[in-house]
Amino acid sequence: MLYGPSVNEMFGRAASYVDRILKGANPGERSIERPQKFELVVNLKAALGLKLPQSLLLQVNELIE
Numbered sequence: 001m002l003y004g005p006s007v008n009e010m011f012g013r014a015a016s017y018v019d020r021i022l023k024g025a026n027p028g029e030r031s032i033e034r035p036q037k038f039e040l041v042v043n044l045k046a047a048l049g050l051k052l053p054q055s056l057l058l059q060v061n062e063l064i065e
Helices: 007-022
Strands: 002-005 038-043 062-064
Touching: 002 007
Parallel strands: 038 062
Antiparallel strands: 002 038
């Protein structure tokens, strides 16, 4: 099970950050950006037979079976 920032969003934000730097922005003046979107991913193969509550499974962003 993983709860953390969206990897796709992080790559997009990183690309935007690098783009601004390559266009001449000073890296030391750029603010640190925090993730805005988080995801819950559950891998049922790795759950080793654990019974997960239905309420948890309804909130999952990605379910690996």
